[in-house]
Amino acid sequence: MTTDPTPALLEVSGLRKAYRTGGTEVVAVDDLSFTLRPGGALGIVGESGSGKTTTARMLIGLERPDAGRILVQGRPLADSVRGKTARLARAKAVQIVFQDPYLSLDARMGIGATIDGVLRLHGSRDPAARAARVRELLAQVGLGDREAAALPRHLSGGQRQRAAIARALAVEPAVLVLDEAVSALDVSVQAQVLNLLADIRRDTGIGLVFVSHDLAVVRYVCDEALVMYRGRTLEHRPVAELLAEPRDPYTRLLLASVPRPGWDPDSISSRRRALDPKRLPA
Incomplete structure (x- = not known):
């Protein structure tokens, strides 16, 4: 048996999360493990209640696992983050794009100003360099000066999601988690955003974790698929193999x-x- 010499970009092992409701323990995620290589794309698939969104929230630190560990580029993702330096380091490790882009875009600020604020927060002090980087990021997702000046409410759903992706990419994260990021878009716009993600993955080597209920979407953008049901893994195989012969x-x-x-x-x-x-x- 040969081993892959490429170091893991993201390694999740034995992840568990449970909640107590009315005195009853409800297990949301149970003994979840997977590995993501640099430039890899993993789809986590299941219906509502399968545990996939809880997994995404643990990956970005919005939920603390009860057991297990998360390593990004070989370093443990801290259970709790205190202080600005630690928060910024965690943000550079993993970013998320939500189903609703309003969750990450400031409704009172233009798209360009929002991204500029992220760059300033992460230490970019040169206004000219930041402006150039904002233009570069927006161009990377197919947006321009008009969209940079616009408030989120003046953009289409697809444009807002592209802007949310640009904002997430501004910190150059190792891993980008996409939680139902195209489910609210119509089919033609979905295809545009999925093509965009495939291009970004190819050009940057970023790792993608694509959380979705839709196997058709996962087939389009991912190499591997992990099927969850009630917190547990049912299947985890290459996408083409899983779709050809689901077990x-x-x-x-x-x-x-x-x-x-x-x-x-x-x-x-x-x-x-x-x-x-x-x-x-x-």
Whole structure:
């Protein structure tokens, strides 16, 4: 057996997170492990309640795991971050793009000013250098001077998501987590943003963790897919292999749920009910 000599960009091992609701423990993520190589793209797939968003929140530090560890470029991601230096270091390790770009864009500031503020926060003191970097980042995501001056509400949904990606890239993170980042966009705009992410990955070597309920989206942009159900991993394999021969009934159900010519949502509901009711929600 040979081992990959390339050091892991992101290494997650034994991750667990549980919540207490009304005296009952609900396990959101249970014994999750995966590795992301430089320039790699992993899709974490599942329905609502599968644990994929909780995983994303732990990767960026919004949730603290109960057990397990997260390493970025071989360094542990601290459970708690205190002080400006530590916060900035963590921001450079992992950034996130949310489904709703308003979560990361200041509604009162132009897009260019928002990105400029990120650069200043991370130590860029030369206004001319910052202005050049803002133009470079916006050009990288297909935006220009008009969009740089605009408030978020004056942009389309696709333009706002591109701006959110530019803001995340401003700190040059090692890993970019995308939490349902294209699910609110129409199909044509989805394709544009996915093409953009593929180009950025190719040009920068950044690692992508793509959180989605949609296997069609994951197939487009990722090398590997990890299917989660109720906090646990059901399958983790190369995307092409997983889609060609899904092993788990739940994976097959997710794949059958992707709309295509002749797709019948009623038949999907019937297949869901036919599976073990202890494994799948009604």
